[in-house]
Amino acid sequence: MITFPQISPEIFSVQLFGIEFALRWYAMAYVVGILIGWWLAVRVVRRARLWRNETPVMTSTQVEDLLTWIIIGVIAGGRLGYVLFYQPAYYLAHLIEIPMIWTGGMSFHGGFLGVCLAVFLFACKHGLVLWSVADMLALTTPPALLLGRTTNFINAELWGRQTDLPWGVAFPGDAAQACATAAGPCARHPSQLYEAGLEGLLLGTVLLVLAFGFGALKRPGLLTGLFFAGYGISRFAIEFVRQPDAHFVTEGNPLGLALESGGYGLTMGQLLSIPMIFVGLTLWAMSRPRQQ
Incomplete structure (x- = not known):
């Protein structure tokens, strides 16, 4: 197995007036991911040749305005999605903890829905x-996914199931303690890096090549559909080797399946990914050019 690298989740911390303030890699990933997305979106709308009838969907100023809406959608949707999809009973009993995002607990699918609502209202x-607005955002989102999943690895969270493959990682803390059959540290799939590679690097590269090399932005809905389907398929596949949240795992359900029958079923991540795949394939079909 591979020993987990000694990387602190905090970039640095300072003490002010008896209170410790820390800058974490995860927070930095959000900030840098949003800035890269903003930079890419501005470059895209300034290249008229990429768009149908050489008419960009919006101006650079509107991109900056949309950024504020997206940040609100990501944070509010991500937190509410985690509350509703993963631990509704707990937060129903602890309502005051719902806005405490600094304690952890964000859902990609919730943040995704929050962004969808923000984009719809802005458009x-x-x-x-x-x-067309959605296509631009689909093009600019993978860098944030790449950085976010990489920092999940740095934080030693969202790790994978046990494995005997040579690239299995011996994660510290709860990951080691949760190994039911291991006498000592056990190896787990680095599922965070799998997601970073598929949802961030690979999907992002495909979308950029289609946009800049094959005129995909001239077919509204195409990149959005490919993003939906690409992310959904990647996440669905990785869920087979990703350890589910602890509250889904019970003695009678060791795989942590949210929908289970006879030992077979689907995780919550897979259940939430199926609609994305369906919507993505539908958008791709609708964006195909039709003969007159």
Whole structure:
């Protein structure tokens, strides 16, 4: 197995007036991911040749305005998604903890829905072509996914199931303690890095090549559909080697399946990914050019 590298989750921390303030890699990933997405979006709208009829979907100023809406959608949607999808009973009994995002607990699917709502409202307010706006965002999202999943690895969280493969990682803390059959440290799939590679690097590269090399932005909905389907398929597959949240795992359900029958079933991540795959394939089909 591979020994987990000694990387602190904190970049640095300072003490002010008896209170410790820390800058974490995870927070930095959010900030840098959003800035890269903003930078890429501005470059895309400034290249008229990439768009249908050489008319960009919005101006650079509107991209900056949309950024604020997206940040709110990511944070509010990510937190509420975690509360509703993963631990509704707990937060129903501890309502005051729902806004405490600094304690951890964010859902990608919730953040994704939050961004979808923010984009829909922004497009309606400014009279923009919804699917073209969505295509631009689909193109700019993978860098944030790449950075976010990499920092999940640094934080030693969202680790995978036990494995005897040579690249299995001996994660510290709860990951080691949760090994039911191991006498000592056990190896686990580095599922965070699998997701970083598939959802971030591979999917992002495909979308960029299609946008800049094959005119995909001229077909509204195409990149959005490919992003939906690409992320959904990647996440669905990785869920087979990703350890589910602890509250899903019981003595009678050691695999942590959210929908289970006879020892077979689907995890919560897979259940939430199926609609993404379906919507993605539908958008891809709708964006295909039709003969007159």
